Structures are given as structure tokens and as C-alpha cells.
Amino acid sequence: MEFLELIFGKIGDLTWGWSLIPILVVFGAFITIATGFVQFEYFGRMFRVLSNKNNSGDSTQISAREALLVSVGGRVGGGNIAGVAVAITLGGPGAVFWMWAIALVGMATSLVECSLAQLFKRKTDEGYRGGPATAIIHGLGADYKWLAVVYSVCLIAAFGFGFNAFQGNTVAGAVQDSLGIDRLWTGIALALLSGFIIFGGIHRIAKASDVVVPIMAVGYILMAVAVIVLHISEIPAVIASIVKNAFGWEEAVSGGMGAAIAQGLRRGLFSNEAGLGSAPNVAATAQVRHPISQGITQAFSVFIDTILICSCTAFVILLGDVYVPGAEGIDGVTLTQQSIVHHLGEWAQYYLTAAILLFAFSSIIYNYYLGENALTFMTRSKPALIVFRLAIMGIVFLGAVAPAATSVFFFSDPMMGILALVNLLAIMMLFPVAMRLLRDFRTQLKDGVDRPVLNPDEYADLDIDREAWSNAGR
Structure with a gap:
């Protein structure tokens, strides 16, 4: 076991330690420039997905809005509550600025990766399936199947198994600390509820997210808005502190600007997942008229996760007196919890517990679907799928009742790397295809088409599933 931990530790150092974050930042900046700042160009269109009239109207398929809510439910999790607090503790207020920066850049990355997943999706009996593994096979060719398999194995290991154990642990710990309920009962309830949702497949996951995600996101944002209103006169000073610390003009922690950049970029990327290859699996399930439409929707998901919800946590912390720049002691979820209590009173800790529970549960069903999608890419065996679903229930239960058991999943972060x-x-290899899609989308808008439609005949040279796009213009 020690040897394995050493190996995965080295992999983690080689990915998250020095290579991955710079690559994500540089590549995100490249995509932003190469696409002509597409995330800002279509920012106004992002909000159209919230309206039912812009969805397909086919109740048998996953709508664009449902795909958005599933992805938001997955991106938004403990990182938005505890991760932001850790970033501020280690990097100072300036870390918030760099979280915003990486989110704005990541919106373009997410748009491209999710548009490609949409283009190469396949129609199945359960609906549409796709993602990076499918895009690799049908976009790059069968010679790259090994790369798709590596991707799928890592997706199952990191999201399907590892992160679900951590989410179960997060929920059980919060419930025990706030309500005094034993971890065993929380574990049983969480495993059974998760099982009920995941055994219904992507359609039940989408319906559950359509209810849970708006409640958790809007509820958390309203709480933050209440705090901001109570301290409205202090907002300019907080924003000034964020900017000053971000550029080293005001040092809040040791390391100054370097610490702010490192923590802000790291926590931002962990939170919004732009470029990590997870959200495209959900993006591919939606029935839309044009791949870029879903890309725009998933860019909006990054905006919701970081610019809205992470900012809520940041302002709650920075507007209070609990956080002391450079001081050691309180951090993580405890810092967020005590900051909320400081602003709104003791009852707010129970509110936060409910938020953590909803955030974690939405992440569990999202993580499960990522694992399921990777599994179905490698095998269509129904018994294998049933075993996988039961295994997820067991892992969620184990993570909840035995906190130390989560150490078994030490491979999660390296595998995600x-x-x-x-x-x-x-x-990178499929970027020219993404640019081709974007040019097509822009041309249609320029010609007066309000809702651009993909014409499969114009992509006859690509291995796309024409049946998956036969109803695009319906």
C-alpha cells in the first residue's frame, strides 16, 4: 500500500504539482483569444437556457436546461463552501480575484470541450451518450482507442469511486456536527436515496437535479445577498482588498501575490472543473439544435459555480470578523460556518448544513453518472452496470460511516490529473473542428437565424451520428 501511495503521490506531483494548472491556464487563455473571447460574445445568450421555450420540448430527451442543472449540481460542491475558505486562508483575499480570472478563462474552455462532446454524441435506447472518450474515438479515430480507455478508467476511479466516498463523508460529518445524528443513520439514508436516483438512470438524475439544484443554488445565494445587504457600505473596501492583495499591493499572507495566484487558480479549477473533462459527459446528453448552444450553456455553468456561488462564500467570509489575514487556526468549512453565524446568528449553521447536504448529494448523483458513462463506453453489460450502481451505494455508505476509509481513495486526485x-x-487535437462549429454558428446568426441548427450534411467528412442530429431542426 505504501508503494502505491508513493506512486500515486508522484503522479499527483507531476500533474497538479507543476504541469496541469499552468497548462489549463495557458490553454484556456489561448482558446479565449483564438475564439475571439466567445464567452463574452455570447454571455447574454447563456441566460436563454433558463426559459422552457428554448428547450427541445421532447419529454423523452434531456433538455438543455436539465443538462445545465446536472452539471451545476456536479460542479457546485464542498469546494464552493470549504475550498473557498481554504483558498482565502492560504492565499489571502487576492485568491478570490484569481478564482474569478480562471473562471472567466475556463468558460471558453468549457464551451469548446462541451461543444465537441455534443457533436460526436451517439443516440442509444436510453437517449444520447457521449463525452471526451466518444469524441476521441469518433473524432480522432480508432487508433486512439487506448487514450479513450485511459480516460474512462480515470473517470471511474476518480469521480465514480473516490469523490463519492468523500462526498458521503462530508454529508455525514456535517449532519453529526450540527444535528448530532450518528453517521450510521446518515450513511444508510444517503445510500438509499442515492440508489433510488441512480437506478433511474440519467432521466431520473436530471429530474432530481431540476428540483435540488435551483433550491440549493438560489437558497445559498439569497443567504449571501442578505449578508451583503447588511454590510453594503463595506463592499467597496472588500473589493479593493481583493484587488490589492491579488497584485501584491497589500500582503495578507506569507507568499503575497504568489500565494494568492496559486491558491486562487487551484481552487477555482477544482471547483468549476473547466477543462478537466467531466462536464462534457453530461453536456452530451442534451437534445439541442447546435453543439455550440450546449457549449454556451456549459460556459454558463462555470459562471454560476465560481462567479456566483464561490463569490457568495468569499463575501460572507471577508465581510465578517472571524477571518483574520495571516492568522492560523480556523479554516475550511469551519471558517465559512462561523462567518455565517457571525452575520446571521446560530440558526445559520443549520442552514449551512442543509446547503452542504444538498451540494454533496447533487455531486454524488453527478459523479455516479460520469462513472456510468465511462463504464458504458467500455462495456454494454447490464449486469456490470447493476454491480457498479450497488458499488456506488456501498462506497457512499462507507465514506459516511467510516471517515478514515476515505484514505483508501488516495488515488482520486492523481487520476483526475x-x-x-x-x-x-x-x-488540442480537435480544436480545428470546434472552430469550424463556431464559424457555422456565427454565420447562421449573422444571416438572421435566431436559433442556429446543425446540418449533418455539412459535416459529412466527420464520423458523427446522423441519427443523433436528425431532429436538430425540429
Whole structure:
């Protein structure tokens, strides 16, 4: 076991330690420039997905809005509550600025990776399936199947198994600390509820997210808005502190500007997952008229995760007196919890517990679907799928009742690092195709088409599933 931990530790150092974050930042900046700042160009269109009239109207398929909510439910998790607090503790207020910066850049990366997943999706009996593995096979060719398999194995290991154990642990710990309920009962309830949702497949996952995600996101944002209103006169000073610390004009922690950049970029990328290759699996399930439409929707998901929800946590912390720049002691979820209590009173800790529970549960069903999608790419065996679903229930339960058991999943972060590198490699190789899609989308808008439609005949040279796009213009 020690040997394995050493190996995966080295992999983690080689990916997250020095290579992956710079690559994500540089590549994200390249995509932003090469696409003409597409995330800002279509920012107004992002909000159209919230309206039912812009969805397909086919109740048998996953709508664009449902795909958005599933992805938001997955991106938004403990990182938005505890991760932001850690970033501020280690990097100072300036870390928030760099979280914003990487989110704005990541919106373009997410748009491209999710548009490609949409283009190469396949129609199945359960609906549409796709993602980076499918895009690799059908976009790059069968010679790259090994790369798609590496991606799928990493996706199952990191998201399907590892992160679900951590989410179960997060929920059980929060419930025990706030309500005094034993971890065993929380584990049983969480495993059974997760099982009920995941055994219904992507359609039940989408319906559950359509209910859970708006409640958790809007509820958390309203709480932050209440705090901001109470301290509205202090907002300019907080924003000034964020900017000053971001550029080293005001040092809040040791390391100054370097610490702010490192923590802000790292926590931002972990939170919004742009470029990591996870969200495209969900993006491919939606029935849309044009791949870029879903790309725009998933860019909006990054915006919601970081610019809105992470900012909520940041302002709650920075507007209070609990956080002391450079001081050691309180950090993580405890810092967020005590900051909320400082602003709104003791009842707010129970509110936060409910938020953590919803955030974690939405992440569990999202993580499960990523694992399921990777599994179905490698095998269509129904018994294998049933075993996988039961295994997820067991892992969630184990993570909840035995906190130390999560140490078994030490491979999660390194595997996600490999996953991200494979995904970025595929995006780089398929980027000309993404630009072709974007030009098509822009041309249609310029010609007065309000809702651009993909014409499969114009992509006859690509291995796309024409049946998956036969109803694009319906």
C-alpha cells in the first residue's frame, strides 16, 4: 500500500504539482483569444437556457436546461463552501480575484470541450451518450482507442469511486456536527436515496437535479445577498482588498501575490472543473439544435459555480470578523460556518448544513453518472452496470460511516490529473473542428437565424451520428 501511495503521490506531483494548472491556464487563455473571447460574445445568450421555450420540448430527451442543472449540481460542491475558505486562508483575499480570472478563462474552455462532446454524441435506447472518450474515438479515430480507455478508467476511479466516498463523508460529518445524528443513520439514508436516483438512470438524475439544484443554488445565494445587504457600505473596501492583495499591493499572507495566484487558480479549477473533462459527459446528453448552444450553456455553468456561488462564500467570509489575514487556526468549512453565524446568528449553521447536504448529494448523483458513462463506453453489460450502481451505494455508505476509509481513495486526485491531461490533449487535437462549429454558428446568426441548427450534411467528412442530429431542426 505504501508503494502505491508513493506512486500515486508522484503522479499527483507531476500533474497538479507543476504541469496541469499552468497548462489549463495557458490553454484556456489561448482558446479565449483564438475564439475571439466567445464567452463574452455570447454571455447574454447563456441566460436563454433558463426559459422552457428554448428547450427541445421532447419529454423523452434531456433538455438543455436539465443538462445545465446536472452539471451545476456536479460542479457546485464542498469546494464552493470549504475550498473557498481554504483558498482565502492560504492565499489571502487576492485568491478570490484569481478564482474569478480562471473562471472567466475556463468558460471558453468549457464551451469548446462541451461543444465537441455534443457533436460526436451517439443516440442509444436510453437517449444520447457521449463525452471526451466518444469524441476521441469518433473524432480522432480508432487508433486512439487506448487514450479513450485511459480516460474512462480515470473517470471511474476518480469521480465514480473516490469523490463519492468523500462526498458521503462530508454529508455525514456535517449532519453529526450540527444535528448530532450518528453517521450510521446518515450513511444508510444517503445510500438509499442515492440508489433510488441512480437506478433511474440519467432521466431520473436530471429530474432530481431540476428540483435540488435551483433550491440549493438560489437558497445559498439569497443567504449571501442578505449578508451583503447588511454590510453594503463595506463592499467597496472588500473589493479593493481583493484587488490589492491579488497584485501584491497589500500582503495578507506569507507568499503575497504568489500565494494568492496559486491558491486562487487551484481552487477555482477544482471547483468549476473547466477543462478537466467531466462536464462534457453530461453536456452530451442534451437534445439541442447546435453543439455550440450546449457549449454556451456549459460556459454558463462555470459562471454560476465560481462567479456566483464561490463569490457568495468569499463575501460572507471577508465581510465578517472571524477571518483574520495571516492568522492560523480556523479554516475550511469551519471558517465559512462561523462567518455565517457571525452575520446571521446560530440558526445559520443549520442552514449551512442543509446547503452542504444538498451540494454533496447533487455531486454524488453527478459523479455516479460520469462513472456510468465511462463504464458504458467500455462495456454494454447490464449486469456490470447493476454491480457498479450497488458499488456506488456501498462506497457512499462507507465514506459516511467510516471517515478514515476515505484514505483508501488516495488515488482520486492523481487520476483526475491524468484525466485532465488526456482531455486537454484531445481538445488540442480537435480544436480545428470546434472552430469550424463556431464559424457555422456565427454565420447562421449573422444571416438572421435566431436559433442556429446543425446540418449533418455539412459535416459529412466527420464520423458523427446522423441519427443523433436528425431532429436538430425540429
